[in-house]
Amino acid sequence: MPDIGRLRKRGNQEIVYDLTALALIGVYIWVFLWIAPAFQHVTRPLDAYSARMNAFGTCAFLLLTVILSIGPLVRLDPRFAPLLYNRRHLGVMTAAVAATHADAALDWYFSFSPYDRFEMLLRGNTSFQQVHGFPFELFGIFAFSVLVLLAATSHDFWLRFLTPRVWKTLHMLLYAAYASVVAHIALGALQAAANPLLAIVVLACATTVATLHIFASRRRAETAAIVGAWLDAGPVDAIAEDHGIVVTPPKGEAIAIFRHAGRLSAVTNLCAHQNGPLGEGRVVDGCITCPWHGYQYRLEDGCAPPPFTEKLATYRLRIAEGRVQVDPVANPPGTLVEPVTIP
Amino acid sequence: MTPFFIGWSARSGLRALGFLSPIVVALLTCFGALAFALAVVSDDPGGGDVIGEMRIEGTLIADPYPMIVTDAGHTILLSGGGKSGIQDEARPLDGKRVKAFGGHARRGDRDMLLVYELSAASGEGRAPTxxxxxxxxxxxxxxxxxxxxxxxxxxxxxxxxxxxxxxxxxxxxxxxxxxxxxxxxxxxxxxxxxxxxxxxxxxxxxxxxxxxxxxxxxxxxxxxxxxxxxxxxxx
Incomplete structure (x- = not known):
């Protein structure tokens, strides 16, 4: 009988996650605003506005780096999975940190004039034809808008309302936001920085994110060979008990094949919740369990056990000469397909 | 066998703690160290302060930007409060003798008055050299x-x-x-x-x-x- 703890045991895990994330932000801001000033050079005591702008701006950038590193880290080592579980909370906090940075910049650079500060934000620099002097604020506006949009749509209501595919596509905008933040810093703060440290930190962070994604992408399954109308998924023995493998057809979604109690079952690799990679999950309590948020599905029909209602597309399987073959044509979500017994 | 984490399972949460605890501590330390280093090397553009207040009297020149030339021949640029000028107030007083009071900004031997009060003074304005x-x-x-x-x-x-x-x-x-x-x-x-x-x-x-x-x-x-x-x- 599958555990329905998904309904009732999320509280503690979320509290620990949120407290850890808040501690991360708290330590950064506390050290930046209250500890470091005592050690600044006497000719460079940072004023309150600039300190707030720099502290929250750099903190938001580092948090974004952490957020974008979690996905590939989990793919490379599943022990990082707890960091992914409530990643959306970290995203909402990052949006709040970025809002504080934006507010400080508006208060300092664009206020105290006879005109509205938002009008000045857009009119202050319109030198679009220049690289050195380009209105880098626009990159910040774009990134902040994306962060707010993603924070506002982070709740599962929006996931259901928009459908997981649209929601995930929308949330991929975070990569564009990150690139935009790098451009915001490179064309703004770095142009005036006398010390190279910020440039080194930004470069190291961007390189880390890119490298992790490159390594993680190498672990994706190669396109499976076609045997008549079937796809070759490799030898039966390659699938460990209660584990899955991922098969990528030439067209269409990847397929996850699981082995449990001497039988094989196949479902789409995309979790119905957030399109998480089911094939990297496990069979727990007789159910396929998503590695991202623990959503569970029955092996035989891809349906979440009651009281849940999510359904996955299922696939037909057969075993020929010790090799697993899968029919790449997906059945409608929730279609019963009797698992194949391993001889 | 690699442990499998399920967020809603209390058991797997405890197992994850062993692996992630040192990573979280390292992350906290890294964030603290970066905050310290980045704050210490931050360039300070200044706090928007003036060095004091100043009261002056002289001849007002409205163009190209308002300035007052004192009887001693010292030229002081005029600006308003915040990020605004005082062209509208200065225009009617162009070429006239004025008195002004405001915040005093200075770099080297160049002065600026951030005008709080500006009014005509008794006497004729003198054409500056x-x-x-x-x-x-x-x-x-x-x-x-x-x-x-x-x-x-x-x-x-x-x-x-x-x-x-x-x-x-x-x-x-x-x-x-x-x-x-x-x-x-x-x-x-x-x-x-x-x-x-x-x-x-x-x-x-x-x-x-x-x-x-x-x-x-x-x-x-x-x-x-x-x-x-x-x-x-x-x-």
Missing amino acids: REPLGSWRLTGEICDGKCVLGVMRPGNKPVHKACANVCFIGGVPPVFVATTPVAGTRYLLMGGPDNRALPDAARDHMAALRRMDGTLERIGDAIVFRADIATAVVP
Whole structure:
């Protein structure tokens, strides 16, 4: 009988996650605003506005780096999975940190004039034809808008309302936001920085994110060979008990094949919740369990056990000469397909 | 076998703790260290402060930007509060003797008054000494006059471009900071060729190194650079 703890045991895990994330932000801001000033050079005591702008701006950038590193880290080592579980909370906090940075910049650079500060934000620099002097604020506006949009749509209501595919596509905008933040810093703060440290930190962070994604992408399954109308998924023995493998057809979604109690079952690799990679999950309590948020599905029909209602597309399987073959044509979500017994 | 984490399972949460605890501690330490290092090396553009208050009396010149030339021949640029100029208040008093009170900003021997009060004073205005210094091709940076004359330090480079433009749009007098001294100073008051305010096109050249042509004139003890912005190029 599958555990329905998904309904009732999320509280503690979320509290620990949120407290850890808040501690991360708290330590950064506390050290930046209250500890470091005592050690600044006497000719460079940072004023309150600039300190707030720099502290929250750099903190938001580092948090974004952490957020974008979690996905590939989990793919490379599943022990990082707890960091992914409530990643959306970290995203909402990052949006709040970025809002504080934006507010400080508006208060300092664009206020105290006879005109509205938002009008000045857009009119202050319109030198679009220049690289050195380009209105880098626009990159910040774009990134902040994306962060707010993603924070506002982070709740599962929006996931259901928009459908997981649209929601995930929308949330991929975070990569564009990150690139935009790098451009915001490179064309703004770095142009005036006398010390190279910020440039080194930004470069190291961007390189880390890119490298992790490159390594993680190498672990994706190669396109499976076609045997008549079937796809070759490799030898039966390659699938460990209660584990899955991922098969990528030439067209269409990847397929996850699981082995449990001497039988094989196949479902789409995309979790119905957030399109998480089911094939990297496990069979727990007789159910396929998503590695991202623990959503569970029955092996035989891809349906979440009651009281849940999510359904996955299922696939037909057969075993020929010790090799697993899968029919790449997906059945409608929730279609019963009797698992194949391993001889 | 690699442990499998399920967020809603209390058991797997405890297992994860062993692996992640040192990582979280390392992350906290890393964040703290980065915060310290980045804060210590941050450049400070200044806190928007003035060095005190000042009361002056002299002859008001409204163009290209408001200034007062004292009886001793010292030229003091005028600006309003925040990021605004005082052209509207100065225009009716052009050429007249005035008295003014306000915040005092200074860089080197160049002064600016951030005007709180401006009114006509008794007596006639005196035409200041003017000395044409001819045509020049200068290299330097157009800066917001208030910041460069001490309110910030000095408030230049592209990161401050939008801020400087907000001042420029609001009417704060721009100042040209030449790369090398011209007639004894690097800080030149600016204006357009027709002795009016700089045209809006100057905003594209704000806070960046530029070379441009123009004429110089000494008014009182200040140099005014009447620049032809159309000639501005990256040197």
